[in-house]
Amino acid sequence: xxxxxxxxxxxxxxxxxxxxxxxxxxxxxxxxVVFKNSFHINEEGQLVYLEIIETSETNRNLVSSxxxxxxxxxxxxxxxxxxxxxxxxxxxxxxxxxxxxxxxKEVRSKFEDLDLSTVWIIEPEEVxxxxxxxxxxxxxxxxxxxxxxxxxxxx
Amino acid sequence: MTVIIEKDxxxxxxxxxxxxxxxxxxxxxxxxxxxxxxxxxxxxxxSIDKVNPEIHQVEYRGFSIEKQDSSPMSLILRxxxxxxxxxxxxxxxxxxxxxxxxxxxxxxNGEVIEEVDYWEKPDYYDKVTSSGKPMWQIAPSRPxxxxxxxxxxxxxxxxxxxxxxYCAIAATYSNNKDEKPKILDVKDIAETVTQAxxxxxxxxxxxxxxxxxxxxxxxxxxxVDLYIEVLQEIGKNFKTKRFPSQLIGTAYxxxxxxxxxxxxxxxxxxxxxxxxxxxxxxxxxxxKARVVGYKEWKQRLYDAVEIFGRGNVNTGIVAGVELATPYxxxxxxxxxxxxxxxxxxLAKNGVSAVACVWGVxxxxxxxxxxxxxxxxxxxxxxxxxxxRRKYGLNIDMDNYRRCGNHPDxxxxxx
Numbered sequence: 001x002x003x004x005x006x007x008x009x010x011x012x013x014x015x016x017x018x019x020x021x022x023x024x025x026x027x028x029x030x031x032x033v034v035f036k037n038s039f040h041i042n043e044e045g046q047l048v049y050l051e052i053i054e055t056s057e058t059n060r061n062l063v064s065s066x067x068x069x070x071x072x073x074x075x076x077x078x079x080x081x082x083x084x085x086x087x088x089x090x091x092x093x094x095x096x097x098x099x100x101x102x103x104x105k106e107v108r109s110k111f112e113d114l115d116l117s118t119v120w121i122i123e124p125e126e127v128x129x130x131x132x133x134x135x136x137x138x139x140x141x142x143x144x145x146x147x148x149x150x151x152x153x154x155x
Numbered sequence: 156m157t158v159i160i161e162k163d164x165x166x167x168x169x170x171x172x173x174x175x176x177x178x179x180x181x182x183x184x185x186x187x188x189x190x191x192x193x194x195x196x197x198x199x200x201x202s203i204d205k206v207n208p209e210i211h212q213v214e215y216r217g218f219s220i221e222k223q224d225s226s227p228m229s230l231i232l233r234x235x236x237x238x239x240x241x242x243x244x245x246x247x248x249x250x251x252x253x254x255x256x257x258x259x260x261x262x263x264n265g266e267v268i269e270e271v272d273y274w275e276k277p278d279y280y281d282k283v284t285s286s287g288k289p290m291w292q293i294a295p296s297r298p299x300x301x302x303x304x305x306x307x308x309x310x311x312x313x314x315x316x317x318x319x320x321y322c323a324i325a326a327t328y329s330n331n332k333d334e335k336p337k338i339l340d341v342k343d344i345a346e347t348v349t350q351a352x353x354x355x356x357x358x359x360x361x362x363x364x365x366x367x368x369x370x371x372x373x374x375x376x377x378x379v380d381l382y383i384e385v386l387q388e389i390g391k392n393f394k395t396k397r398f399p400s401q402l403i404g405t406a407y408x409x410x411x412x413x414x415x416x417x418x419x420x421x422x423x424x425x426x427x428x429x430x431x432x433x434x435x436x437x438x439x440x441x442x443k444a445r446v447v448g449y450k451e452w453k454q455r456l457y458d459a460v461e462i463f464g465r466g467n468v469n470t471g472i473v474a475g476v477e478l479a480t481p482y483x484x485x486x487x488x489x490x491x492x493x494x495x496x497x498x499x500x501l502a503k504n505g506v507s508a509v510a511c512v513w514g515v516x517x518x519x520x521x522x523x524x525x526x527x528x529x530x531x532x533x534x535x536x537x538x539x540x541x542x543r544r545k546y547g548l549n550i551d552m553d554n555y556r557r558c559g560n561h562p563d564x565x566x567x568x569x
Binding site for chain 2 (some may be wrong): 026043060061065067068089091092093094095096097098100101105108116117118150
C-alpha cells in the first residue's frame, strides 16, 4: 500500500549532500547495492530513479522486481547523520514518451556522453528512520534487556 | 469475412491466470502481452475518449496495416513492454480496453487485468515532406523505432498461389492502392528520417522492411538496390558509418549481402523464414519455397552471420501458423518439438529465431483459422529464450524496446 513521505524526507532527497543508496535483489534473492544520486521525489510522492545502463544489474533487478512484485529498498543519508530507509515497489518503467524525454534531455544536458535507459517510478510502501541516535534511543526504550552487563557495572 | 467467436473456447485451454500460475518464472507482463496479441482488443468509447490526438499515435501506414481511425495505435504496459495489437477477427473474445477509476486498463471476462498506456505520437508525425506527403505515411513509428516500408507491395503475390498464407500485405495494398504508392519516394524517406531524429530520446533504431521484389539481374537484386539507396540517404544523418538499424529483407545471396553491408551503415539483418519446418514452410510460404527454398534460406542466414557478425542476424517466425489446418502439425507438443529443434540448429550457427504471435488477419488465406493456445506461445517463448542463453546469442538487435513484437525477446531483460 502506498504511503506519503514526509516533508523532511523530501528535503533530504533534494539535498545535494545526501547519499542515496538503492538495494535490489535478483530472481534468486541475491542482493545488489549501489549509490544512485539521481533519486528524487516527483509531484505524486513517488521515488524517481534514472537508470543510465540498460543491462546493469540494478536495471535487471528492477525489471525482475516489477515483473514478480518484489520490493526494493532505498536509504538516504546526509552528513548530519540524518537517515531514512524507504521500501517500495517499482510500479512503472518509462522507456519512451514525454516524461522519459524530459529526463533524457536533463541527463544529456548534464552528461554529454551518457544515454538514458529507463525512468523508474517506485512507490513507497514503508519508511523507517535510520538516524543512528534515534535508533539507539528507540532500541534502549523498547528492548532494555538487550545490553551487556559490564555496561551496567558501577565504576 | 465474418469470423464467429467460439462460445466454449475458454473451456478448451488454460486461462491467462492459469498460465501465469503454471509458469512462475515467466514475466506476467509478457504473458499478458502474448495473450492480448493472440486475441486482439476492443476499445470502449470511454477508452477512445481518452485518446488525445495531440499526444497519442492513431495513424499508421505500413505494408500490412493501414489505420486512420481514432483508436490508439497500440498499447504499452507498466514495465515498458509494447503490445502490438488492435481490433481483429478472432475466434476468441478480445480483451476490452476500458477506463476504470480513471485508469486505462485491460479487462477480460469482467475483471481488470492490468493498466496500459497508449503509444505517444512522435513530433514529426503531423509534418509534411517537401513533396506534400504527411510524414506519418512515410515512416510509421513504434515507441523507440522509426519504421520504413520502402516497398508496400510483395511480388510473391504476382504469381497465383505464391503468397504467404498468413500475410495481409497484398490485401492491405489492394484496399488502399488509390492513395498508397507501391514504392516510397527516397527523398520523402530521407526528409522524414531527418525530421524524426530531431526529437531527443525518442528513437533507438531505424527499421526497414517491405514486400519482396524479385526482379533484377539476379533474383532480388532490385530489392537490395532499393534498400541500399534508402540506407545511404538515411546514413547521411549520422556522424558514424554504422548506425543502429535493422533490415528485414528476403534472404539474399552472399554477394547481395556483402553489397548491402559494404555500401550502407546497416548494423543488423533479418530474413524471416516464417515457419520452422521445411514441409510446412513449403505449404505456407510457397513463393519463398519456390524462389529461395527452405535449406537455402537457412544457409543464407548463416552467410549473413559471416558478414554482419554473431548476434546481428536473426529470423522471424509467424508462431502458430505451423499448426494451421489442414496440413499443419496435429498437436502443439509435436509443433513445439519440431520448431525448437530447427531453432536450435539456427542458434548453433549464430542465428536467433524470434517469434511473432500469429494474429489471424482479414484478407489472408488463413483468415478463418485459429491461432494456438496461450500456453503454446509461452512454452515457445521459454524455449527460444533458453536457446539464446545456451548459445550465448545477444538479442539487442530485436529487444523489447526496438521491435516489441517478440514475447520471447522480452524475456532477455533479466
